[in-house]
Amino acid sequence: MHPYEDLPSRAFWKQAVAQRNAMELADVYVPRFEISRTTRITAAGSCFAQHIGKQFKKRGYRFMDVEPAPVALPEEQHNKFGFGMYSARYGNIYSARQLVQTFARARGEHTPVDEYWTDGERFYDPYRPSIEPRGYSSLEELRIHRDAHLRAVSSLLAQTDLFVFTFGLTEAWENLEDGTIYPTCPGTVHGDFDETRHRFVNFRFRQVLEDFESFIAYARSINPAMRFLITVSPVPLTATASGNHVLPATVASKSILRAVCSELHDTYDFVDYFPSYELVSSHPMRALAYEPNLRSVSAAGVAQVMDVFFSAHGDAGKPEPVREADKAVAPTMPEQTADDVVCDELILEAFGR
């Protein structure tokens, strides 16, 4: 007798992976806790997290949105103005540090020294540079919108039972003076890069872990019963500033984030991990879930991943017809795939030689 004798087939590579269709893996995810349609769900993270949030909404879950779009704004314009992407208009939050700082700003405990970017005519929020595509007409307007946004964010955690976060990147740019993390490198989407004020950071395992643990501590100080669902985005880096080749840089980054997820999952019984990363990017998938650029996740890939998630939660409801949404945007926005996800960092692709 030995411990492997009684293990289920999902524990064996041959039966669970090699002998199965890669797109139909069974029991790859066993939920740690129930998510019901009354669970108040909040989402944040890198652009892949938008898929998760959208699916929760479309399937009738209680997805929180403290900054809903005005009803007269047509739905096809929501993403353009950062509405409906997440539970507030904070845009993509790629790192745990950025997440922590976003909520610290909301409760007035962190005020970045870099308040705005301007091109001389329009004003941009450095921490949500794409939320208004043309920016604001004045600094005063920027402040009014920023303050309203932060007020909304400050109310979010008290209305949350489940916080969903998708870890995206370990690479980021920070302000040298106060350590504030920018969602995009200054000078790419908007703003100007200044090496005396901006610095590249590549978060290490311990930093990411501590940042997220500090977020957990804060969130549970608001709601002690709050639970967390964490994932890693399967979308590779568009570009790396680490000095390494982008492939090993991506693997290093994702490996760190994946390891942090395991650490959090193993440490806290109120943290669940959903393997979207493995379902898209691991080698048994043979890159089937990616678009030809091997970066963007295809509509079919997203649908399959989300099906696994909701099936595991006993929700076999019809998945969102992502193909239709995809078709609608394909002609004008070739880089946006699968349900029109907005990824700020895609701008980096334009700088590749």
Place this chain on the structure above:
Amino acid sequence: MTAYIAGNSHVICLVGAARESVAGRATHLKAKRVAPRHFAVGDTGIFFTGITKDLLTPGIFGAVDQGSLKFTDQRFQQDLAEWTGEKTVPATSPWGLCNVGNASRRLYRDAMWRTFAPTHLAQGGLTPVTDDAIRAMLESDHRGARMVYERLAVLGIPAFAISGPQPRRAHPAMTEDGYRPELLLHLDSLAREVWREWLAGRGLALIEPPAEAADADGFLRPEFENVREEGEADRIHGNELYGELMVARIAEHVARQNP
């Protein structure tokens, strides 16, 4: 050259002005009657088609055949035959579409303004919305109107736009919905701007109300307000006096375009 006029209820004051002028009661307009619905201002003909909001869809303009514009609506074709003896109109004749697009009453009166406001008006807990987002709402609201012009462009029919009047002080957005005048004026100004820009981008002229029709705040001056003698109070439309100014402008535009 005769221009064919279609549009929503704001056409009524234009027709009324032409009739008043024929009756010798107009101040700013000298029009002659050519036939029912057909008037002449100088050398310019103005024909009020009676094609109103419900009938005015891109589909009504069927096809151009041998220099004539045919209509898909049988009733209108019959009416036209009755008025003119023809079931078509010359494809070279310009079409003036009145107030289809320049105002967005649906948006002005939307309940969303109880929780949202343009940035500079976002006080007292209202959520700010940028003008860019409001413009996106207006563009969506204008989609149907744009399609009519696009259809005419496909058929090669010349067209121009006729603005509705400035908002009135008793506009229902304020008197019924309780919105602030500043909100209505701001939305109206953006709506006109978005519409003007779209038309200009396609080389289409817009006949706008004369500046003197507005008071210092931007509302239609009381002497240009239509007053209904019966039924529900009119809080939207201009009167014949306003119509006179606009018909004169329309005739001037058509004459200038077709010397």
